[in-house]
Amino acid sequence: MLRVKIVCTIGPSSTDPDTLAQLIDAGMNVARINMSHGDHDFHARNIHAIREIAQERNRPVAILVDLQGPKLRVGVMQPGGVPLTAGEELILTTEDIIGEPGRVPIQNKEVPSSIERGRLDTQAQAAGEAQERILLDDGLLELEVIDASETTVRTRVIVGGILEDRKGMNLPQTRLTVPSMTEKDRVDVDFALEHQADWIALSFVRTAADVHALRKVVQSRAPMGRATPIISKIEKPEAVDNIEEIVQASDGLMVARGDLGIETSPEAVPMIQKMIIARCIDTDKPVITATQMLESMIRNPRPTRAEASDVANAVLDGSDAIMLSGETAAGIYPVESVQTMANIAQEAERVRSVTRPHYRPSQQALDGFFGAPATGSEKEPDSNAKDALSVAEAVSQATVDTARNVGAAAIIAPTARGATAKKLARFRPSVPIIAVTPSHLVYRQLALYWGVFPLMGQRMNTIDEMLEDAVRIALRAGFVQQGDVTVVTGGVVGGVPGETNLMTVRRIARVLMHGQGVGNRRMSGRVVRLRPGQDPQAQEIQRRMMTTQDILVAEELNQVSMELVYHAGGLITAESAPDSIAALAAVELGIPAILQAAGEWDELVDGQTIVIDARTGNVYEWDL
Template identity: 45%
Template sequence: MNRFAKIVCTLGPSTSSKTLIKRLISAGMNVARLNFSHGTHDSHLELIRLIRECAVETGKPIAILQDLQGPKLRVGNLPPDGLLLKAGDKVSLFTVGVAQPIFHGGEIALPLDVPNLTRSVKPGNRLLLDDGKLELQVVAVDAEVVRARVVLGGTLQSHKGVNLPGTDLGIARFTAKDQADLQFGLENGVDLVAISFVESAEDVQIVRRIIDQATGNKKRLPIIAKLERPAAIKNLHEIVHAAEGVMVARGDLGVETSPALVPNVQKEIIRMANNHAKLVITATQMLESMISNPRPTRAEASDVANAVYDGTDAVMLSAETASGRYPVESVKMMDSIIREAEKHMAKWSHAEGFPKAALKDDALAISNAAKTLAHDQDVANIAVFTQSGKTALLMSKTRPRVPIIAFTPEPSTLSQMSLYWGVNPILVPFANSLEEMVQSVDNYLIKRKKLRVGEQVVLVSGFPVGAMRLPNLALLHSIGEKV
């Protein structure tokens, strides 16, 4: 049985060898995520090389997703055993890189790598540390020090994340590090780029302009906007329009808002992305317990299945595959959960294709008609021809019950389509005519899919062939029949 939803795996210390990457691919990885919050350009370059080699050797296209760090706010250096903070403790916060102020007795000094700290916070503001595990409340603000009280205590380690809900630090969300990392990614052929802490369409447009300037508009590198802040949810509609895709980044989102809000926000993001034919990845803590355990919790299994029912294109593993003890087992488990969920999509799925109002668009109407034709005739496959990948994406977003085979002459499009729900990307020579397209379909389906002459498929393409048009042709084709 084909799996429709795709799996994104974060690579890291646990999965940095060629052997492990091949095992991840065999287990079901479709997209390799490189987290630029960690590692060096040299280490990422080696991973890119290994991923490309493994994709060729396994015969399975793998997309490379570059995930830019953004303005990550972190705790500074602390003692090796961490710093114990107890409820009621008085804490004095100062900015890393600034000369440490003189503190009063009884205060705990805590360095934070947070620009504009003293200029941005005010009494009553909350500071959340280590994904919200610890909470401080601002009591007073001096010229160089923020005085705070511990509300929720615990042991804090160096370099853990800092969140300041509702506070605008006035810092750029696309940093100098991001720009250098993006240039590296463009030079080394990443397939998609994710940008962090997006709050508006302008955040996406800034990165789009940089990419277009660097590539001379020759390559449309898809941008995935990570939705992690309340402002992103407020501006969801404009962000979805500006980006090629979105990521439901539930970690920071749950800290910046409330865990109780995340399930509804997740559903809203996925619904809007699908309605506008944009990619959507659901991420963070999906199989978190498998970082150190060979089996997930039952709640985690339900979480993955419900993301599939919500209509996500892909689900993502983070530390489970980057630094966990059971990276391959995590992918196998996610693959198994998705396949089981997809057996029951007709009963439980909330994803039903495009809303009726959208079908006034010709390309969407043709894609939807192709799905209906495929279902009515009970065909084996839907075959799509595409150069940019757009036709395959539109077909994917109709959510057909049959697999989509997407033929393309473009290697970069081949890799990018690895993220598309229900799409099996295939590299073929450029087709100059409808006859050549049909011949490619027949050759592949007979040789690779073992279909027989006379079995039917639905062929979807722009016409005239090779004109880089959105889909305007849906053809019911019997294998072996000339056109």
């Protein structure tokens, strides 16, 4: 089972229901709906198909709606594109024209004025600094700004090539004044909420204010203020500068390395990636590493060795999820791309150290990189000097430590809103986190978190019922087996979400017998075994010694032995009729009973302690 999750972008190559099913089977945990391409009808059909197929397969698959944001693009070019030659001048204009040699349109009307203001503010030419650059088509084409007005930018081509329709444009040295959300984004948010998206990703985030603005829109337009969680995409230098406030304001982050590498520099991206992942782990926020992970598989059936290393390193860095973009949206090998990514990730996780599960930069490196004062020595900080943990964090950390120390097969976390599972994921346990929730929304949202395997459960009335139900569901799903040791954790503070404050170690008891339960109770007690043909005098001795803490075990019952039932606290019998004397007596006395019992009769001996559960019809061996 992969701990890291796989995000797949859905596009023309992956909309066929058979392909979607294969993507899920290959390991897709999150389906990314890219609002930069396609219309609402196209995306609605895909969301419906994904949900339907995931339900058929009993698999949690989250829907991530990725807003386009204020992406800068050129307009439409002449047929065949516009050739750019190094050394020639090129005018960028806000006029609605068809691009031609020497003059091409740009879609955003504020670009020329933003460049003009930036040049006046910095007085770059007077200071003798390098000319301002404009990068086109993911940085493949480069322009140098000569001057700018309110509607045009005059540039010189530094790196030439063919400029095609609607290619992206980056201005790494210009601080744009455009809002983080466009009118299109607002319409797309309504679409996301209407279709109950599990996550919404905000593009080109610069400050926490951008995140707050989207959250305000979501809360005002969502049914009953449904708080759809927000993932902030880090792809601007300003976002790196303001990473602390953005992490705090967001529900998760995406390291969008495409635009980030253009806006900063390729050599800066690896360390930015590692630092952001470390910050997210520290704050219980899921983090997605994205862009060009298996780029060559858009056309080729196998990845390059560098791409394989990139995927493995993202896993070792501690990413919650790794993402495929064009590989699954528009590539020739969408399913093979997911299978390849899963295989690489599995190998990376296989060699992962249990005591040091992911690369962790030193605190000095973290502080120095993000601009905070770096103090102290180069060595790792003393773990005893860390800030005090909250109760929920301390219990979660203790749960992970206990699971390792007792050799647990899994951590089982019943959770209403997912907070317990999220806290556990922060500590990257070496065993699966089985999150049992009654909420379909939480069930899907948790599909993004590292090491969390969500299962659907029911709301329970008591703490014991909640814990027992979670263990039973994990057992039925095959995550744990009879005899396995598990650590169960959850929150028992009424009405306070996220207050994880309970931990217990449980061994999953072996089922000795199974039958039809009568009554809605569970009890443990001492076996009093009544065997066929037993001497009446022996039965009388049993009757005198029997208490309501005892469980009468009798394959057959007659009128004489029925007297023992009225002194017992529970009953196990092979009788099958629901209107039998035994069944009626159990109902009358309010004791749990197992009728039509079948199984290991010989293992039930006098004095043995067992557990009977009338709700499931099971008889378990007693486990301290």
